[in-house]
Amino acid sequence: MGLTGFGESAISFSSLSVDNKSFVHTIRVAGNVTREISRLNVGDKLEVRGPYGNEWPLKKVKGKNVIVIAGGIGMAPLRPVVHYLLQNRKKYKKLFLIYGSKEEESILYKDELEKWSKSGDIEVLLSVDKETNVCFLNLCHGLVTTLLDKIDVPLSDSVTFTCGSEAMMHFVCKGMIERGQKPRDIYISMERRMKCGVGHCGHCQIGAKFVCKDGAVFSYTDIKKYADNFL
Amino acid sequence: MFVISKNDLLNWVHDLASSKNVLAPVLNNRGETIFEKIHDHKQIHLNYQTTMVSPRKFIYPTRQDIKQPSLNEIQGKIIFGIHACDMHALSVLDKTFLGEFKDSYYAELREKTAIIVLNCNKACEKKYPNFILKGFCASMDSGPFLKLKKGYDIEITDIGKQQYLIETASKKGRELIAKSKKFKKALKKDISQKIKLKKSALVSFTKKLETKGLPELLAKTLDHPVYKQTADSRCLSCTNCTMVCPTCFCYNIEDNIAYDLKTAGRNRYWDSCQELNFGKVHDGNFREPRLARLRQFVTHKLSTWLEQYGCFGCVGCGRCMTWCPTNIDLTEMAKEIQKDFKEGKIK
Ligand code: SF4
Ligand code: SF4
Numbered sequence: 097m098g099l100t101g102f103g104e105s106a107i108s109f110s111s112l113s114v115d116n117k118s119f120v121h122t123i124r125v126a127g128n129v130t131r132e133i134s135r136l137n138v139g140d141k142l143e144v145r146g147p148y149g150n151e152w153p154l155k156k157v158k159g160k161n162v163i164v165i166a167g168g169i170g171m172a173p174l175r176p177v178v179h180y181l182l183q184n185r186k187k188y189k190k191l192f193l194i195y196g197s198k199e200e201e202s203i204l205y206k207d208e209l210e211k212w213s214k215s216g217d218i219e220v221l222l223s224v225d226k227e228t229n230v231c232f233l234n235l236c237h238g239l240v241t242t243l244l245d246k247i248d249v250p251l252s253d254s255v256t257f258t259c260g261s262e263a264m265m266h267f268v269c270k271g272m273i274e275r276g277q278k279p280r281d282i283y284i285s286m287e288r289r290m291k292c293g294v295g296h297c298g299h300c301q302i303g304a305k306f307v308c309k310d311g312a313v314f315s316y317t318d319i320k321k322y323a324d325n326f327l
Numbered sequence: 328m329f330v331i332s333k334n335d336l337l338n339w340v341h342d343l344a345s346s347k348n349v350l351a352p353v354l355n356n357r358g359e360t361i362f363e364k365i366h367d368h369k370q371i372h373l374n375y376q377t378t379m380v381s382p383r384k385f386i387y388p389t390r391q392d393i394k395q396p397s398l399n400e401i402q403g404k405i406i407f408g409i410h411a412c413d414m415h416a417l418s419v420l421d422k423t424f425l426g427e428f429k430d431s432y433y434a435e436l437r438e439k440t441a442i443i444v445l446n447c448n449k450a451c452e453k454k455y456p457n458f459i460l461k462g463f464c465a466s467m468d469s470g471p472f473l474k475l476k477k478g479y480d481i482e483i484t485d486i487g488k489q490q491y492l493i494e495t496a497s498k499k500g501r502e503l504i505a506k507s508k509k510f511k512k513a514l515k516k517d518i519s520q521k522i523k524l525k526k527s528a529l530v531s532f533t534k535k536l537e538t539k540g541l542p543e544l545l546a547k548t549l550d551h552p553v554y555k556q557t558a559d560s561r562c563l564s565c566t567n568c569t570m571v572c573p574t575c576f577c578y579n580i581e582d583n584i585a586y587d588l589k590t591a592g593r594n595r596y597w598d599s600c601q602e603l604n605f606g607k608v609h610d611g612n613f614r615e616p617r618l619a620r621l622r623q624f625v626t627h628k629l630s631t632w633l634e635q636y637g638c639f640g641c642v643g644c645g646r647c648m649t650w651c652p653t654n655i656d657l658t659e660m661a662k663e664i665q666k667d668f669k670e671g672k673i674k
């Protein structure tokens with residue numbers, strides 16, 4: 097997404113297409129471009145190009161338990177994953193959404209979380225780093241990794257999709273592998289500096305991979321082996 | 328195939344330069360050869376050693392406004408006399424910019440530029456105050472004679488006795504040749520002379536790099552101490568290596584608002600993985616340690632490039648080490664790792 101005079105920023109989809117017409121994006125103000133986007137009014141124009149890169153391997157993992165683990169704004173690209181899983185509920189075994197936030201106020205899509213939780217189709221587990229008195233679903237205090245013990249399905253028959261800060265994903269992957277998950281069955285959405293989106297500007301490279309066109313979703317095994325990642 | 332005398336060849340270039348932009352090697356007043364627009368064939372310095380800035384800048388400009396590209400000055404160029412290694416480097420760049428996604432700016436300049444390659448009869452070598460530039464294109468399979476079959480227009484070889492062998496590789500090339508009647512059909516002996524020279528050129532190299540198994544070796548020795556040692560003691564992160572390297576493709580994009588605040592350009596310009604903030608995102612800087620940046624350069628050129636494009640990212644031109652203020656040499660780092668491997672210190 098871009099704004100003339102400010103530049104462009106790579107933003108993921110946070111919905112499946114709505115009536116084949118529109119999409120939802122969830123944008124956190126992190127730099128100049130996102131700040132300016134946040135100041136736009138209805139009717140203002142912004143530049144859009146894409147989509148770039150790959151997708152979560154949702155079809156490939158049919159018939160398995162799917163564990164979705166989000167950290168902070170990492171919930172945004174995972175929201176359409178949950179939508180897809182729920183729309184195709186019968187094709188998967190047990191579903192989990194494990195979602196950790198810094199503080200209670202920054203939890204995204206609260207209405208939906210409640211709805212999903214109530215539906216019983218997916219087990220929603222929430223955590224916040226900062227202690228809070230607010231009672232929301234089963235919200236517990238602590239790092240998101242403390243919730244991993246609540247996964248009560250065999251990990252040999254499960255896949256994990258995770259997105260969040262690289263430090264958070266490091267501990268999630270470590271935790272899942274320690275609990276018996278095969279590294280190949282962990283899928284990670286990587287974030288890198290992106291300028292072009294098409295494998296030309298070189299900024300997003302991790303080893304031989306271009307996060308923009310080969311990713312952003314990688315299997316843990318395929319990306320961990322390269323230099324300069326914190327996984 | 329044709330032959331032409333040196334004089335006639337230069338006269339032909341002279342004539343081309345009267346109607347087109349011809350960029351050729353020219354000796355500047357500091358005794359360095361640079362590629363520049365020529366007006367007169369007397370300016371051409373054919374017997375040159377690798378230039379500091381590679382001809383990539385003519386196809387992939389250092390800075391470009393991608394909202395309003397100004398293509399006037401760069402249309403319809405002829406680059407005369409680039410060495411085999413630099414031509415190979417362009418074919419490497421093609422894999423990035425004309426691959427899966429086509430870069431229309433690059434494609435346009437590439438398309439509109441005719442390229443005349445000059446084979447090297449000897450390994451290039453040039454003395455600088457602190458360093459001797461030495462090419463090792465033979466090791467990288469990108470010279471000293473051209474190995475490509477397409478992507479350029481004419482290939483020329485100095486076959487001695489003031490004669491040049493001319494081989495065309497495209498319609499554009501044939502059309503350029505047709506502009507002069509001085510090109511004579513080559514004889515068998517001219518062609519066998521070229522083959523002879525090619526053989527003797529190949530064995531004239533003193534700088535070498537063993538590339539067999541190197542990409543795999545570098546991929547599994549990411550923690551080798553040579554990166555940290557070299558980075559901490561000598562690397563200034565000045566980005567020279569990536570600026571002079573003919574295959575580096577990285578760029579940055581920046582919007583520039585005009586002073587009237589009404590319009591804005593979007594500039595893209597050469598960037599470098601040696602830059603501190605190259606890999607910085609909101610979440611952190613993935614290549615903050617200098618060693619990580621140096622390692623990116625070395626492993627990209629000699630290892631991960633192969634996984635990306637099926638070829639090395641180094642054509643052995645010898646520039647990065649020559650114009651590095653402390654002469655850091657990626658082949659030396661690779662050799663140190665190879666040595667440790669041979670001695671069984673690495674499995
Ligand atoms: S890495 Fe160095 S020697 Fe190799 S092509 Fe680039 S500048 Fe030339
Ligand atoms: S990552 Fe570095 S070495 Fe690789 S192309 Fe970009 S600037 Fe050159």
Ligand code: FES
Binds near residue numbers: 293298309
């Ligand atoms: S964003 Fe430019 S190469 Fe990936």
